[in-house]
Amino acid sequence: MKRVFLHILLIILMLFPGSVSNLAAATASPEDSQVVLAFLYNFTLFVEWPEGAFNSKDDPIIIGIIGDDPFGEGLHSLKGRTVNGRKVLVNIFKDIQDVRVCHILFVSDSERDRVATIVAAFRKSKMLLVSRIPDFARRGGTINFITTSNKIGLEINLEAAKREGLTINSRLLNMSKIISGS
Amino acid sequence: MEKIMPEKLNKLLGVVFVLCLLLSVGSVATVLAGEAEESAKPKDDMxxxxxxxxxxxEVTSVSKKTQKLANAAAAVFVITQDDIRRSGATSIPEVLRIVPGLEVARINATRWAISSRGFNHLYANKLLVLMDGRVLYTPTVSGVDWDLQDTLLEDIDRIEVIRGPGATLWGDNAVNGVINIMTKHAQQTQGALVTGGAGNEERGFGGVRYGARVGDDSYYRIYAKYFNRDKGVDSMGHETPEQWDLARGxxxxxxxxxxxxxxxxxxxxxxxxxGEQLQTVTLAPPFTTAFDDRRKQLGGNILGxxxxxxxxxxxxxLQSYYDHNELQDQYATERLDSFAVEFQHQLLIIPRNELVWGVGYRSAWSTLRDELAKSGRIPVSPMNPVSRQLDFYNAFLQDEIALVPEQLVFTIGTKLEHNDYTGFELQPNVRLAWMPSEKHTLWGAVSRAVRTPSRLDSDSRVNYAAGPNPDPVTNSFLPSYLAVIFGNKVVKAENVIAYEAGYRSRPLDWLSVDISAFYNVYKNLQTGVDETPFVEMSPTPHIVVPMRFINVNEENVYGAEVAANLKPVESWRIIPGYTWLHMQQVNGPSMSGPHDNPQHQFSLRSEVDLPYALEFDSALYYVDNLSSQGMPSYVRVDARLGWKPLKNLELALVGQNLFDGSHSEFGGIFVLPSLPSQVERSIYGKVTWRY
Known part of the structure; x- marks a missing residue:
């Protein structure tokens, strides 16, 4: 009986790998999460961090993600990139408690119910708080993404940026909507 | 060692199996490697x-990956790290109390009975439990040794609890449910964590964890923990010896x-x-004797x-692990070594199909050596043979088909498993999920699952009772009888056909509701059949009144579970839950009485964020009586006050079972290796520091 079973297994195993390549032909239309990731990468170029945000000249720039990771495999495209001599690294955190030092903190959609807690927890942490959650900047975050007619835009809370000691390049500000909030 | 298969053939087949496994992985990997290079480019360009x-x-809409749970065609409940922290629980079984639809009963200070949808017992044999993909269910007695399962609770990412059959994807014995404990990725546990505390029941506990990055892409963490728990108290108010120390790293x-x-x-x-209180039968009055003992627990595992x-x-x-467990007390020395290798392939056939298939092999070497007979006492459940190797092979295939994309999803799949006792077992399921809008999911499922026989069913001899021989003719030279249940070498697999339906909804931003109902038809349930009494001469002459395990029972079980999540304001979360269960015997009494399970369970939890970084969390649990055990219903109230004076520092004061000095939750059924005791009021303080 076992022999029969193993034969069946062998047949399954031999059949599948061959067909895999045909089945997995992927489509590659850009998802908004990919564009968001590209924006996060650009922020490392257009934002200046205050004194003390980095310990040394070659300290990496760390992009943190709190909550469910919306980028998945896309994160690999950041691998090996450097900005002004600093490596770009990504850290994913499930809970507030886990969050370690980072320079950009992306607050995932899954944290919708915890915006106030997160914003309060990282006040004056020298981090750039970014999210896709609506009104995130109005509620004390620094930048949130908005989608209008299939294009992505930014809302930036300059008071929050100032509070964290962050300087945002005017080239980015010119294309964004400036809002005020707590 | 007795083997069911000739050893040589078995080994050969094992080698062939592993070989073909590696072959398949190799070829899949090569195919995928080519694709990975190609598809990576556009993202880099971005x-x-x-x-x-x-x-x-211009972009397409947000991917729905994280929505999966809300759309699952199964009764799923997820415990998050935050739930664990705010529950105030100090062990995995105690954390599980918060899950509506689970029955969690503490038998004594070191043992738990945990099941879903009925059949609860110390060795609840219809619930599969996994930790990071490692099977915690033991094939020696069918069940989970909850006292051996733990980790640093702060390192748990989430616990997924699936009520109802999950055999197709998760494996055998997932008849009534699956509990899947998942720890965090090492990247999420960077830095240092030190935690410790003490209280009246939790005499002292502490944990340390350190995590760091090695190079750009590698992370690790190491941890160690220790606890010392207090003795118990029995229903008469006497102290019981269940003092417990355990260290883990x-x-x-x-x-x-x-x-x-x-x-x-x-x-x-x-x-x-x-510590534990053991009980054994004697052939002279009072026919039972209890004694204090300390059970040694030892184990380790490694997984890749x-x-x-x-x-x-x-x-x-591709996953493989090795697991070793050892238990030793005056009853017996028990060892279990398990080895498993599993391969899984998940494939999204855009845009409509998501296919998962896999193969697996698991081997378990089980030894249970009786220690009582040496000292002339009656053994409790010796096994013959003492050791046995059990092999399990499986293959599964499941396809999720979006009939109407994002609205109607049909899932069909099956597992084919081979075990040494009953040969091939087929465990198919079909599921349908309908999402009329993003906020509503309606689902239904029909599945079959089996409980694979364990060594208890085939190899054991359970000496469960003794008494004076009532027969006046023979009682002069055979003064006593011994009641025994014998294992059956021709066991069958218990099985269920489960019909399930559910509705999940988030009608308002601050309210979500999850309702599920089921009707389970069980066949081949184990019971005992009387056999002809015979005389045994050792240790003293007596009559044996024998029974033998037999799989003839049928039972219908139905019930419903309701869970909700309310957030009237951002700082307040309320989580009510209700479980209703009805077990109906179709023919004859089964081994586990129909009322070993509460008919009604109700829970209400509340989590409040207060000013000054304070948190106040409370929970109320009502559990109905267990009539066959004479166990009354009980109400339990837990509360926790947490405070974060600094970003890295958390203080908590926890009270468990606050309004009750002590109460029983389970006990009184036969063949418990250690005697039950009561759950006492527990108060402890805890400090957690992270850096």
């Missing part, structure tokens, strides 16, 4: 665009050696001593997993 261009890119290493490849290596070791993915369309995973 990063090279200047910021002006980014504002002008472990590590997890996560790395991405190359794009799309993830490697995980993790392991734990533990050693402990748990390699995952390879190509964007979101295809994922493969």
């Amino acid at each position: 990063l090279n665009l200047n910021v002006e261009d980014l504002f002008n890119i 472990g590590f997890r290493f996560d790395s991405e050696p190359a794009r799309g490849n993830a490697l995980t290596i993790q392991g734990d070791i533990f050693a402990g001593k748990a 997993r390699w995952q390879r993915s190509n964007s979101d369309t295809s994922k493969i995973s």
Whole structure:
């Protein structure tokens, strides 16, 4: 009986790998999460961090993600990139408690119910708080993404940026909507 | 060692199996490697665009990956790390109390009975439990030794609880449910954590964890923990000897050696001593005797997993582990060594099909050596043979088909498993989920699942009772009888056909509701059949009144579970839950009485965020009586006050079972290796510091 079973297994195993390549032909239309990731990468170029945000000249720039990771495999495209001599690294955190030092903190959609807690927890942490959650900047975050007619835009809370000691390049500000909030 | 298969043939087949497994992995990997290179390019290009261009890119809608749970065609409940922290629980079984639809009963200070949808017992044999993919269910007695399962609770990412059959994807014995405990990726546990506390029941506990990065893509953590718990108290108010010390340590290493490849290596070791009160039968009055003992617990495991993915369309995973457990007390010395290797391939056939298939092999070497006969006492459940190797092979295939994309999803799949006792077992399921809008999911499922026989069913001889011989003719030279249940070498697999339906909804932003109902038809349930009494001469002459395990029973079980999540204001979360269960015997009494399970269970939890970084959490549990055990219903109230005076510091004061000095939750059914005791009021303080 076992022999029969193993034969069946062998047949399954031999059949599948061959067909895999045909089945997995992927489509590659850009998802908004990919564009968001590209924006996060650009922020490392257009934002200046205050004194003390980095310990040394070659300290990496760390992009943190709190909550469910919306980028998945896309994160690999950041691998090996450097900005002004600093490596770009990504850290994913499930809970507030886990969050370690980072320079950009992306607050995932899954944290919708915890915006106030997160914003309060990282006040004056020298981090750039970014999210896709609506009104995130109005509620004390620094930048949130908005989608209008299939294009992505930014809302930036300059008071929050100032509070964290962050300087945002005017080239980015010119294309964004400036809002005020707590 | 007795083997069911001739050893040589078995080994040969094992080698062939592993070989073909490796072959398949190899070929899949090569195929995927080619694709990974190709599909990576457009994403890289995106990063090279200047910021002006980014504002002008047209995008498609947000991917729905994280929505999966809300749309699952099964009764699923997820415990998050935050739930664990705010529950105030100090062990995994106690954390599980918060899950509506689970029955969690503490038998004594070191043992738990946990099941879903009925059939609860110390060795609840219809619930599969896994930790990071490692099976915690023991094939020696069918069930989970909850006293051996633990980790640093702060390192748990989430616990997924699936009520109802999950055999197709998760494996055998997932008849009534699956509990899947998942620890965090090492990247999420960076830095130092020190926690410790003490109280009246939790006499002292502490844990340390340190995590760091090695190179750009590798992370590790190491941890150690220790606890010392207080003795128990029995229903008469007498102290029981269940003082418990246990130390545990472990590590997890996560790395991405190359794009799309993830490697995980993790392991734990533990050693402990748990006090217990053992009971055994005697052939002279009073025919039963109890004595204090300390059970030695020892174990360790090591697991490796390699995952390879190509964007979101295809994922493969290869996992292998080795697990060793040892228990020793005056009853018996028990050892269990398990080895498993599993391969899984997940494939998204855009846009409509998501296919998962896999193969697996698991081997368990089980030894149970009786220690009582040496000292002339009657053994409790000796096994013949003392050791046995059990092999399990499986293959599964499941396809999720979006009949109407994002609205109507049909799932069909089956597992084919081979075990040494009953040969091939087929465990298919079909599921349908309908999402009329993003806020509502209606689902239904029909599945078959089996409980694989264990050594208790085939090899054991359970000496469960003794008394004076009532027969006036023979009682002068055979003064006593011994009641015995014998294992059956021709066991059958208990099985269920389960019909389930459910509705999940988030009608308002601050309210979500999850309702599920089921009707389970069980066949081949185990019971005992009387056999002809005979005379046994050792240790003193007596009559044996024998029964033999037999799989002839049928039972219908139905019930419903309701869970809700309310957030009237951002700082207040309320979580009510209700469970209704009805077990109906179709023919004759089964081994587990129909009322070993509460008919009604109700829970109400509340989590409040207060000013000054304070948290106040409370929970109320009502559990109906267990009439066949004469166990009354009980109400339990837990509360926790947490305070974070600094970002890195958390203080908590926890009270459990606050309004009740002590109460019983389970006991009184036969063949408990250790005697039940009561759950007492517990108050403890805890400090957690992170850096």
